[in-house]
Structure formats: structure tokens, C-alpha cells
Amino acid sequence: MSTTATAAVLPATGQPFALQEVTLDDPRPDEVLVRIVAAGVCGTDMGVQAGHIPFPLPGVLGHEGAGVVEAVGSSVTTAAPGDKVLLTFTSCGTCPNCLAGHPAYCETFLPRNLVGGARPDGSSPVHGADGDLNAHFFAQSSFATYALAEERNVTVVSQDADLAVLAPLGCGVQTGAGAVFNVLRPTPGSSIAVLGAGAVGLSAVMAAALTGARRIIVADLVDSRLELARELGATHVVNSGETDLETALKDLTGGRGVEYAAETTGLARLLEAGIRALAPMGTIGVIGAPAAGTTAAFDVNFLLNGRGIVGITEGDSVPQLFLPALVELVLQGRMPLEKLIRHYPFDAINDATAAARSGEVLKAVLRVG
Ligand SMILES: [Zn+2]
């Protein structure tokens, strides 16, 4: 027995996706077969397509899957057929960082999620007409009508959930919101700067708006994104193409600087400006990923007043705790995710990725099934 599915296969770097019929293995004891309803397009998918991330090809991408459980392996206890689920990153569960409650910093995060192209034992769960495809991307490869996930990267959500809106919680939204809720944790009356108003940055803004932060300052080059940032809770916006960012952040905080910052663009010069604009004891979260080997410069003595720089992956979240909490905020209307989303039919995946790449769309979500 196996499952027949339609998958968007990326044949090679720089190529468009092509829909193909594939077969999926039956779930192993710890695996969950999910009928995909919707899948968000995230920066990492486009990073692979552009050749910036060494995921082996031809392969099946997609790591913001949402769907309905079709079948579960014999040892799975936390999901059952018929459950609505969100798919996210996976982790080993047994390394020191997983045991300490930080699965996003799993010591085998990269091979398990990003660059492996297969299960940890090297087998592929997805087979094409010409043999095995590279898959198991974030233990899901959800640009397909069915996906085989692991129990560890499956979160059951409310049956009321609109999966076509919630799919991006699994990576982009969790990344931005988690940086604020789980790591930076702005205190009442404080100031936070969010650098970059893409899907991750605006998710950070929505989260910051639910804290007691007094000033939420958002910087971007695109005025329409800054307008949306205001709608989502920014108290001040800065067009960083027209104004010097460091000066603007200091001016908006009476010369003191910001207590928290979240750098979501991956641009080293914005990170450097963000560091220079930190108040004493301020912390900047590094969330955007530049090309491998990118360096940034800062005055070492500047850090001695308690300032800190912290790198953050996937919002440092424990998905089975954090994703249901975010779902509740969305269902209550307190995190208006739908303002970021444009939906595309599955067979328009190349239009969706083009719109996401150009910045015309903040968060493209494919309606898969
Ligand atoms: Zn992602």
C-alpha cells in the first residue's frame, strides 16, 4: 500500500516548480500522513530554489503545511485520523537542547530540516516516476496533496481552524511572533524596533502590539508595508531608504535608543545600525539569514553596557505549546494574519513564488486541496 499524490517538484536550482504524480510510503511507527489543505510559501523555499541553501534536487519543498490527518503510525499518540493539524520544523527530542525545551536549536536541526533531503536513515518517503525524490523537507515537503510528517512536527489545532489562514503559523509567523513572545519579551513601557516589514517582521509587530511595549517602531523601504505595519500596531514607522535608521531610532526614543530590536531582513548594514541604536541593556534579535559567511561589524566596547545580540530560529518555540496559543489569538481576532495573506491555487505555485520573491505579496498561501 502507498498513497498517490500530486507534488510540486523543483527539478533544479533556478527552475520553476512542475506538478507531478508521486507516491508516498505508508507511515512508519512515528510518522503521520497528512492530506494537505494549504501550504504557505516561505523564504527558505525560495532560498533553495535560488540555490542559496544546499538542499539536494530534484525535490519537493514546502514547510508551512496545514491539513487533515489521514493515517498515523503505530506509536503515534498525539494525533489521530480526522484531526486538523499544522506542520512545522522537526527535532530529535533527545539532544541536550531538545531536552532543555529548545527544539529549534536541536543539534541535528540542519540535516533533519534543511539540507538532508531524506529521513535521518537516508531513505526518501516520496517516489517519482524516475525513482526517489529528495523530500522530507522540514519533515513534511508540503507542496503536495499529501505529506508524510513526524509526530514531533505535527500540532493538532482546533476543528474551527481555517487552515488556509493558519498554515503560515508553522514557520514565518512563529518565527516573528516567537522572537517577541519567547525571546525578547518587551516589558511594559519599553520600545522595540522591528527592522523589515515582510511576513516575519509584521508577525513580530502583531506580537509586540499584544505586549505592553509603548513604542513599536518599524523600518522598511516600502511605504505600503509601513502603512500595513501601522494598521497592525506599529506606533512609529521609518522609511530606512530615506532616513538614517540609527538617527531615526534614537530620535524616536529621546536619544536613548531602543530596548529591543528584531532584525528580520538579513542585511548586515541594518543589523549594524540596529546594534548602534540599542539603549544600554538593550537586546537585538538576529532573525533574518544572510548568505553564508556574511559578517557584521560593531564596537566591542558598546556591548559592555549590558547590550546583547542573540540569534533566533523559529522563534525558539516549542511548537506543540506555542502554535495552539497563536491559533487562539488568530481565532479571537487579535492577530489578524489574513491581512498578510494572498491565496493561490496549487497549480499557480510559480505565480505565488514569483509574487513572494518580488515582494508584491507578503505571504503567499497555496490552496492545495
Ligand atoms: Zn520558513
Ligand SMILES: [Zn+2]
Ligand atoms: Zn535535538
